[in-house]
Amino acid sequence: MKTFLLLLQDEITKARAFAFKNWVMTKRNVFTLFEILFWPLVSFLSVGLLAEFAGLKPDMKAFILIGVVSMSAVQVCQLDVAYALLYDVWSKATKHAFIAPVGIRHHLVGSLTVGIGRGGTVFFILMGGSFLLFDFDFTAPGWWPIALFMLGLFLSSASVGILVSILVLTLGNRAEVAAWSLVSLMLLLCGIYYPISILPEWVAVIAKLIPLTFFLEYYRSFYGFKPSFSHVLAKGYLLLALYLVIEIALMKIALKRAKRTGMLLRLSE
Amino acid sequence: MKLAVEARGLRKSFVSGWFTKRKKEALKGVDLNIPEGAFWGILGPNGAGKTTLLSVISNLLTPEEGEILVLGKNLRTHGAEISKQINLSSGHANFLWSMTVRENLKYYGMLYGLAGAGLARKVEELLDQFELHDFAGVRFEELSTGTKQKLALSKCLVNDPKLLLLDEPSVGLDPHVARRVREFIQRLHQEKGTTILMTTHNMREAEILCEQIAFIKDGTIKAFGTPQDLKRSLRLGDRIHITFQGAVPLLSLEMMKGIYGLQVRDSSCQILVDDHRERLPHILDLFISQSVLIHDLSIQESSLEDVFIAFAG
Numbered sequence: 001m002k003t004f005l006l007l008l009q010d011e012i013t014k015a016r017a018f019a020f021k022n023w024v025m026t027k028r029n030v031f032t033l034f035e036i037l038f039w040p041l042v043s044f045l046s047v048g049l050l051a052e053f054a055g056l057k058p059d060m061k062a063f064i065l066i067g068v069v070s071m072s073a074v075q076v077c078q079l080d081v082a083y084a085l086l087y088d089v090w091s092k093a094t095k096h097a098f099i100a101p102v103g104i105r106h107h108l109v110g111s112l113t114v115g116i117g118r119g120g121t122v123f124f125i126l127m128g129g130s131f132l133l134f135d136f137d138f139t140a141p142g143w144w145p146i147a148l149f150m151l152g153l154f155l156s157s158a159s160v161g162i163l164v165s166i167l168v169l170t171l172g173n174r175a176e177v178a179a180w181s182l183v184s185l186m187l188l189l190c191g192i193y194y195p196i197s198i199l200p201e202w203v204a205v206i207a208k209l210i211p212l213t214f215f216l217e218y219y220r221s222f223y224g225f226k227p228s229f230s231h232v233l234a235k236g237y238l239l240l241a242l243y244l245v246i247e248i249a250l251m252k253i254a255l256k257r258a259k260r261t262g263m264l265l266r267l268s269e
Numbered sequence: 270m271k272l273a274v275e276a277r278g279l280r281k282s283f284v285s286g287w288f289t290k291r292k293k294e295a296l297k298g299v300d301l302n303i304p305e306g307a308f309w310g311i312l313g314p315n316g317a318g319k320t321t322l323l324s325v326i327s328n329l330l331t332p333e334e335g336e337i338l339v340l341g342k343n344l345r346t347h348g349a350e351i352s353k354q355i356n357l358s359s360g361h362a363n364f365l366w367s368m369t370v371r372e373n374l375k376y377y378g379m380l381y382g383l384a385g386a387g388l389a390r391k392v393e394e395l396l397d398q399f400e401l402h403d404f405a406g407v408r409f410e411e412l413s414t415g416t417k418q419k420l421a422l423s424k425c426l427v428n429d430p431k432l433l434l435l436d437e438p439s440v441g442l443d444p445h446v447a448r449r450v451r452e453f454i455q456r457l458h459q460e461k462g463t464t465i466l467m468t469t470h471n472m473r474e475a476e477i478l479c480e481q482i483a484f485i486k487d488g489t490i491k492a493f494g495t496p497q498d499l500k501r502s503l504r505l506g507d508r509i510h511i512t513f514q515g516a517v518p519l520l521s522l523e524m525m526k527g528i529y530g531l532q533v534r535d536s537s538c539q540i541l542v543d544d545h546r547e548r549l550p551h552i553l554d555l556f557i558s559q560s561v562l563i564h565d566l567s568i569q570e571s572s573l574e575d576v577f578i579a580f581a582g
Contacts, residue, residue: 010382017379021365024376028367028408091409092363095329096424100380101352259331262283265324268363 014102018084018110025087026080026114035079040072040122041129047193048134058136062223065136067192069126070216073150074157075183077112077119081161082168082179084111089173094267104251107165108158115161116154123150141222148233152215155240159211160186162247169254172263191216197228211240271341273432273464274326276301279335281321281488295321296332297488303466305340305431308458310479311468312573314581318488319468323434326466327357340431353381356430360437362421366410370401370420373409374427381428395423399453415446422453433457435467439474447474454478472573482573484580491580496573497544503579504529505571507545509552512537514562525551536564545570 026032047068051061084107088094130136139146160182167175189207190196196207207213208229214236217227229235258264279299285291295318303309311319324330326339328348337344339351364373374392383391396402399419404412412420418438425433438454439447451474458465458478469475475482476496484492484499492499500506506529517533522540527548529541542548545568556563 009384013379013382013384016384017376020372020379021368021376024372025365025367087365091365093365095324095327095357095359096364096377097380099327099329099352099355099357100377101349101382102380103349256331259329262330264329268359 011106014106015109015113017102018107019113020110021087022080022083022111022114025083026118032118035076036118036122037125040076040126043072044068044126044129045133048130052134059224061134062136063195063220063225064193065130065134066138066219066223067216069123069130069138070149070153070212070219071183071187071192072126073119073123074153074160074186074212076122077115077154077157078160078164078183079179080115080118081108081111081158082164082176084108084161085165085168086176086179089168089176089267092268094264096268098255098264104248104255108162108248111161112154112158115157119154119157120150123153141219145219145222149215149219152211152218152233152236152240155237155244156212156215159240159243159247162244162251166247166251166254168267169251169258169263172266186210186212189213195225195228209239211236211243214239271305272302272338273305273307273340274301274303274466275338276326277336279322279325279332279337281318281325281330281332294488296325298335299485299488299490301483301490303464305464306462308465308478308480309467310475310482311466311485312470312472312475312482312577313468313485317485317581319485320436321488322485323357323436323466323468326432327355327434328352329357353428354430355432355434356425356428357434358421358425358436358438360418360440362414362417364409364417364420364424367408369406369408370412370416371396371405373420374424377424378427383427391427395426398426399423415442415449418442418446418450419453422450426457429461430463432464432466435465437469438467439469439471447471451478472577476573484576486580496576499573499576500571501543503576504543505575505579506541506543507571508569509540509542509545509549510537510565510567510569511540511563512565514564518556518559518561522552522555525555 047064051064056064088097127138130138163182164179167178189203190210190212191207196204196213199207214229214232217229218232218236221227221232277300279296281296282292282294299322311322313319321330325332325337328344328351340354342351344351365376368376371392374395375388378388378391396405399422401416401419401423404416409417409420422438435454439450442450454465455478457463467479481493481495482499483490492502494502513536516536517538522528522531525548527543529543532539540552
């Protein structure tokens with residue numbers, strides 16, 4: 001029992017190290033404040049005002065605002081997961097983190113904790129903004145659906161963040177652009193501003209492979225939009241679980257490859 | 270004798286280029302036996318494979334071929350276990366730019382599982398040991414090169430490693446800061462008995478600190494031994510310059526043991542010996558017995574730099 005508790009404490013400490021790093025870097029760098037406040041608010045206000053100008057009905061406005069709020073939260077949260085590696089790459093200190101006895105789980109759990117904090121902040125700010133500025137009640141479905149929806153969003157963020165890390169470990173720091181572009185690609189595919197039913201069939205197939213599509217459908221169902229699939233929440237989580245398992249395995253492979261090719265050292269130069 | 274590092278036939282190459290692949294062999298079958306508690310230096314010209322070797326030992330690079338045991342465990346199968354007991358410091362210190370000295374030490378301490386009072390104690394101990402208290406709250410990006418280097422050294426002691434890998438620890442430092450860094454390293458080795466493997470371009474540093482030196486060039490270890498052994502192996506020897514009162518006497522110096530050569534010019538001569546400490550008394554005895562008067566005598570020891578040039582050239 002004592003050994004188990006010591007092991008658990010060791011695991012928590014190592015994960016906390018990554019949370020500590022992300023937190024200190026967040027509070028010391030102005031650009032991270034922009035990520036939480038400036039870009040999400042600009043995006044939210046411009047979409048919300050466009051909806052007002054277009055005189056959209058409340059249900060359509062709900063559709064769009066759910067999309068924009070979710071997207072902003074995912075973008076901010078996934079950045080934190082990617083930052084667990086990128087901060088080291090930008091500092092040229094990658095080797096110091098990887099020489100230590102830490103695993104991918106510590107990277108992921110620690111950075112995701114801060115990501116949830118930052119993404120959650122964005123989510124709640126925009127949720128309040130929706131209510132105050134555009135008369136949209138995000139809490140109408142109740143707190144349980146909100147919690148399940150947010151969990152789906154943040155785990156989706158983790159999945160995107162890990163993918164960015166895999167790309168950086170494989171292709172080098174030129175792949176860091178993925179940290180900002182992958183989410184934009186999702187914006188196009190997941191039905192952030194429109195239902196995926198209007199997409200060309202082959203694009204819709206890709207959209208159905210992205211868990212975020214299912215979580216959006218789930219939450220919008222509370223506002224009168226019938227989901228395109230049955231058991232959207234379960235399917236979203238199952239898909240997500242599958243991706244996370246695959247990605248963690250791929251990350252391990254990418255790390256091994258980076259040690260073989262010398263990429264890990266190049267990321268420190 | 271327990272070995273800290275035992276390597277057999279290490280090979281590592283790097284491939285570059287997208288379309289036309291270029292392959293560069295960085296290590297070409299390196300064998301290494303470093304005893305526990307030893308202080309070893311790895312010398313060699315740029316691109317010789319020094320940093321690659323250190324990176325392989327620290328498990329940041331995987332060799333294509335060869336076996337490597339670190340602290341008695343196979344690096345391939347026990348990498349995680351080994352990483353708890355080793356650490357690395359690079360000459361060009363790079364850490365998270367926005368973190369202060371204290372935060373950086375705290376972060377790396379946590380990566381090694383230190384928490385609570387133990388972590389706080391370790392951080393304070395390192396701040397004391399490396400005289401970093403005045404900079405504890407200063408961000409890394411605002412530190413001078415010397416202080417960054419001190420942080421790099423203190424960071425690599427955060428887990429009390431049994432094996433310490435130092436990659437050019439004094440590169441780019443002012444002479445007085447470099448001297449302090451050397452003192453820290455020496456004290457660490459003497460007080461804690463940590464096994465240290467260091468690469469350096471500074472021959473004086475290697476001569477002062479390292480008990481054994483391995484010369485690496487083109488990915489292979491060309492020579493190995495104490496600085497004295499290496500000089501002997503190359504027959505570089507020491508130069509004894511003697512100026513006589515009057516002409517150079519005719520003495521059969523070349524027949525003496527340990528004499529590599531003799532050059533005579535006017536009233537002076539230069540004798541090349543294997544070790545002046547051993548040979549000079551005999552030479553002086555000979556001069557005294559022949560009543561030869563010496564006007565001036567000077568000794569020029571061959572340095573590790575001469576050895577380096579001889580190997581790298």
